[in-house]
Each structure stands twice: as structure tokens, then as C-alpha cells.
Amino acid sequence: MQEELLLTPGPTPIARRTYQAMSQGIFGHRTQRFKDLSASIQDRLKPVFGTDQDVVILTATGTSTLEAAMVNLVAPGDDIVIIVSGVFGEKFKIIAERYNYKVHIYDVEWGEAADPEAFKTFLSKLDSVQAVFTQACETSTSVLHPLKELGQVVQEYDQYTLFIVDAVSALGGADIHMERDGIDCLVTGSQKALMLPPGLGFVGINDKALDKINQGPETRYYLDLRMYLASLEEDYTPQTPAVTLYQGLDDVLDIIHEEGLENVYKRHIKMQKMLRAGLRALDLKPLVDDDAASPTVTAVSSNEEEIALIKDSLAQDYGISIAGGQKILAGKIVRIGHMGFMFPKDMLTILSALEAILSQSRQKDYYGKAIAAAQGAVK
Template identity: 35%
Template structure:
């Protein structure tokens, strides 16, 4: 049906009506006092969500733009960096680093497996002359549905002294990212994920330690120069013309999140992840990621006895539910269920009900009702 689409992908995610309507307000001048108040308010809200007192900078960009800014403002050509790669986004940050002539060492894991913190420890301990300037890790690897153990990796980074830069694009708002408690130096994310907003804004949180590296960092930049954003943010202003209507939406989304509360938001994502995984198990659909490293934002499933792309097609065409497919070498081999942002328990039951109907249509052999009831059990526990 037209206009009946339900998004269960890892971004764009569903957007609340009151956020959409806020975005439909007439724009105001970005240099006005009224807009300064909006900047001040959303910056405070973002700091709350990021659990930090660090600078919180807002870019008109995708998450990639935000992450690139986080990398290139604090490093110089030739600097050695460790990049964790266990999916498309880890690969991307390695490519960004290489585009800027950084000396990249990849620490890899198979897609679907988490990065091994011990490998980071080994590399960092071997670096006795402190050539490694930064460690770059994707927290929730969206392409595989894996949550990497940033907390442990970060402990090894802290023992070494390098900067830690985290892609929190699909973890922020879905699970705790306690920036100040852990001491994360750069944390980047994008609006179309846990923020309950459409795409269009990127966010970067920057620690004082990262700023210490800024004056010496020689990679060229202008639009992505975070020093410009910091200077203007101190005056509740913006160095360029910000997407004012997205800010209006962000204002409302942050208020909704504050009303729900951080603990409740994280518990909701955890519960919905557990319900989704329980359902897949009950349907004998293999999960790509192990329980101990499952992303609370997205569940990747590698079906056997039924084609992933056929599942996606029926779900889309008959039930108006968008699921994500696999990327790169996993294309056609997995489907991914997003449970990130403005997703209710009802949505999980809906998606799983439609998935069961789809599996019936595709003559997959399973016990009808098993998935939905397994999820219901988790959701109502």
C-alpha cells in the first residue's frame, strides 16, 4: 500500500509525528537570538544523551561526515592508527584514514564476530615508542549487527595513551555510551539512528585531550574543521548555515527522550533485541552475531532453507515492512531487522508476525506462532 511503509531498517528509522511536524515549521534566521536558544537547548540535550560535558558539535552531514571530522581534526599525515574492522563501517573508517595518508593497521574480525580486545592490547603494548596516535572503533557495527566491546578496548587504549575515536552511529540512543566515565575522546553519530530524526545531522563529541592534539593536526579541512564549530558553539552559534528545520525536530526528539529517560530507552532496546533474537531462534533462523556481542540496534539473520532476499521482498510488498539486506559479501545472504530509535514493543510483534506469514508463504518449515510467542515471552517477562 502507498504511504503505509514501516521502517525496520537501521536507518532511516521511524520518526514520531510531533518531530515531523516540528520540522514542518517555517525556518527562522540561523543568526537570530531565537535560533541561538535552539542551539543552546539541543546542545544541552545532546550532552545529556551522550553522558558528557565534552564539546558537542552538530554538523550538516551524514554520520560518515561526522566520523571523518572526528578523525581528521586530531591527526597528521603519516600518523599511525589502529582501526578495528569487522564490517562495512570499520572498513570505511580505514578508507577515510588512508584517503588522508594515515598509516593504518587494521585489527579485523569476521563480519558477525566482535573485535578481540586482546589484539588491541597486543598492538598497543608493542608500541613502546608511542607511534600509535589513535585507535578507531565502531561500537555497533551496523552491517553485521555486532556490538564491539569498546569499554575493554578503551581500557587498553588508556593504558597506552593514544586517542580513542568511536563510531557510535547506531549505538548512541540504543545502548549506554558513557563518554565521560569511559573517557572517550571522539564519538560520532548521525541523526537518522537512535535520535528518532530523519537523516541530515551529524554529531561529534570531543574531549579536552583530543583538543590538545588539534593545534598540531595538519590534515587539511574547512567544512569539517571542528575548531570552527567549537568556536561558534561557545557562542551558541554555528560556523555555516545549519539545517534549522532539523534542529526544530531535534528539539522535540530530545524532549521525548528526556521524558522516557536514558535507562528506560536502553532497557527498551535491550528488551526488543532479546525478543527479536528469541523469535529467530524459535524459528530456527540462525543469528549472525553471538549473544555476548549482539547489537541492541539491529539483528542480523542468515536464514537457511529460505532466501533472505525473498523474505525481504514479501515483507516489503505484502506487509509494507522494510527490512535491510546484507552489504558487500553478505549481500543476499542475510537480512537485518532494525529495532532502533522510535520502535515500540508492538512494532516488534508486528514485524515478527509478518515474518512468520512471509515464511509460510515461502514454504519454510517451522512451527507457526513459535516466533511471535517466543518474543512475547521476552517482552512480557
């Protein structure tokens, strides 16, 4: 039985050393040992977020952080804008509709990035918008939005309007920096570029967001960020944390430090360039243009029959797991993850497999072409 190569856009592979760190054995979360672990994690997590503020860690999924951002930063009756460019933008919309917010949707065609100037025009027609929500990377299409430019638009609209970003499939792989990019709240999960199993959610906030949190009503409990921030002052958590995942996170942050954060970003860009060049050499078309392509996931389009063949053959014949399309893109694309504990050699592996699959199915010789194109893209 062959070992599976996991190239989905989440969950993602986990380093053997991280598994070992998580198997050290459980210990109490009200101990000095946990307090030391929590403090050490915060020191190294802050640079990943691009902030000098404590980052809240929830024992929960990435989706919980989207809801946490809303219920802590938006008051009932507030006007908010949600940029929707795919499945996960729609998730923000669904969450918002469960609460008593005035929701304005800025629709972006699936597969395209938000245009800052067009968004500026849209926003200028609205009064008293309290918060703008967007994805960094819309995982369902593999598009990367121009966060810095969008953050500037929000700041110019009103200095008190919050810019809230879902970076679940981006943070740790794409170059995102809260302070530089004008992000007031940045949320993510553990199971993608942060190289851990699902189970931890992260919420980074700045002083402006903290002021809004402290003004909010007492209408939440488990997701009340005030409890977590108060506990962090003593390096604890208000509820029982996933201690083993904290041990894994401790190791992941060591891995990032050893490679260097800038080198982590460069590795992700290298994988992106290799994969996109190789796919084009196979006459496969990436869904997203190069200037809006995420460094963490690539969507590639083809006809429904070939999409099914690619996904099934990779899994059955080569032990490579990728993801299909969602909702309106179901049967139209496959999505290949290249984030976290993935490397250029993994791109060569999947491209080699695709050469064989498509050479056989199309009766055309692709052998060596994708590999050569991938290597040529980064030489």
C-alpha cells in the same frame, strides 16, 4: 495502499510530533531565537553523549563525522589503528587511506566482536600509535564491540593515544558514555537512533581530543572543528545550519527526556531480546552471538533463496521494509533495525509476518510460535 513499517537499520521512523516540530517554519540562524534553540539543544544533548563538553553539530551526513574525526585528530604521518569488522570499519580504512597516515588494520571476523585481550596484544607490538578507531555497533553485521574494555586497553597502551568511536548506529539506543567508557571522540548521525531524517552529524570530544585539534595544521575548512567550537561559545554555527533539523532535534531530545535515557536503553534491549527469541523460534539463526548482539540492529542468516523471499515478501505483502546484507554478506543475511522511534509492538508485527511467510514457504506450522517466544523472553 498500506502504510510502510520502516525497520531498516537507518534511516528509521520519525515521530509525528517531530515532523510537526520541523514544519513550524524556517527562521534566521543569526537570531536570538536560534541562539536559544542551540543552547537548549546542547544542555540536553550532552547527557546522551556522556560528556559535559559541547557537542559539535555538522549539517552533513554521519560519514562526514568519521572524516572530521580523522582530519582534526590525526596529523600527517601519524600512526593509527583501525578495528575493521565489517563494511563501516572498512569505511574508516578508506577515509584514512585518502590521507597521509600510517594505517594499521586490526581485522576482526565479520559477525564477531573485538576481543580486548587479543587487541591489547596487537597494540603492544606497535610504536607511537596516536589514535585507535572503531565502530560501536558494526551495522553491517549487528555486532556491538566492548567499548569500555577497548577504551581501557587504549588508555593502558598510552594515556595520550586517542580512542575514537563511530556510534552512528548505536548512540541513543545503546548505553554509551564517553567519560565512563574512555572515549575521546564520539561521532554519530541523525538518521538512526536519534530519530531524525539524515542531515546532521555530531562530534563529541573531550579535553584530550581538543588539545590535539588545537595542535593540528590549518589544512581543512568545512570540517574544521575549531570553527564550530568557537561558534558554540556564543551558541551559533560558523556555516548555515539545517534549521528545520535543529527544530526536530529539539523535539527528539524532549522525547528522550520524557522517556528517560535509562528507559530508552531498556526499551532497546527489550526489542532485541524479543526479536532474537522470535527468530530462533522460526528456526532462523542470528548472525551474532547473544553476548555481542547490538540492541539497535539484528542480522539473521539463511540461504540465499530464503533471504530474498523474506525481504521481498515482507515488503510486498506486509509493507515492512528491512535491509539486506552488504559485500561478503550480500544474499546471506537480512538486517532488522530496532532503534530510535521503534517499539516492542513493532517486533511482534514483523515476527507475525515472518510466521506467515515461513509457514507457507517451508510448509511447516510456525503460527504463534515466534510471538510466544518473543513475549516469553521479556515476561
